[in-house]
Amino acid sequence: MTLLKLTTTSATLLGLAFAVSTLTAHAAELPPASTQTGVTYAGNIKAIFDHSCTKCHGGKKPKAHLKLDSLAGAMKGSKDGKVILPGDSAKSQMILAVSHATKDHHDWMPPLHNRAGIKPLTPEQIGLLRAWIDQGAK
Numbered sequence: 001m002t003l004l005k006l007t008t009t010s011a012t013l014l015g016l017a018f019a020v021s022t023l024t025a026h027a028a029e030l031p032p033a034s035t036q037t038g039v040t041y042a043g044n045i046k047a048i049f050d051h052s053c054t055k056c057h058g059g060k061k062p063k064a065h066l067k068l069d070s071l072a073g074a075m076k077g078s079k080d081g082k083v084i085l086p087g088d089s090a091k092s093q094m095i096l097a098v099s100h101a102t103k104d105h106h107d108w109m110p111p112l113h114n115r116a117g118i119k120p121l122t123p124e125q126i127g128l129l130r131a132w133i134d135q136g137a138k
């Protein structure tokens, strides 16, 4: 009886621990926002986009009609709408895409194994993008 009770208790505890870990797993997928202040497109972000994104999201035929070679283009978004929500990086499609936090890996950016050989952003770069968006995406 005591043994049974003990087993039930540990099973409940295990279940709880599991529930907590799966709940937090989602938020943990996003690298934390940088604590840097005064982050701007011109000062900090354009260089990241130029290095990792504008080969596809620039020029005359940008992929998904999303242009990242200007602040106006980034704010305008894609054929499907806004990809940046100023003040809310955790819900911005762009952050979910670069953090590989969307269910469909076709949404991950830059695309995995792209022919141009462009590598995923680093957690530091994603943190800077998050800080920029959280600070209003200026």
Ligand code: HEC
Pocket (backbone or CB within 6 Å): 049, 052, 053, 054, 055, 056, 057, 063, 064, 066, 078, 079, 080, 081, 082, 083, 093, 094, 097, 098, 106, 107, 109, 110, 111, 114, 115, 116, 118, 121
């Ligand atoms: C090698 C080409 C390539 C590179 C590099 C690239 N993308 Fe993309 N991107 C695409 C394609 C293609 C799509 C359309 C995917 C689809 O609709 O399935 C897309 C779609 C997107 C979307 C989703 C648009 C929407 O609402 O459907 C976002 C956001 C995005 N890219 C951001 C970025 C960012 C940020 C970078 C750089 C860190 C980047 N991409 C680099 C090719 C690229």
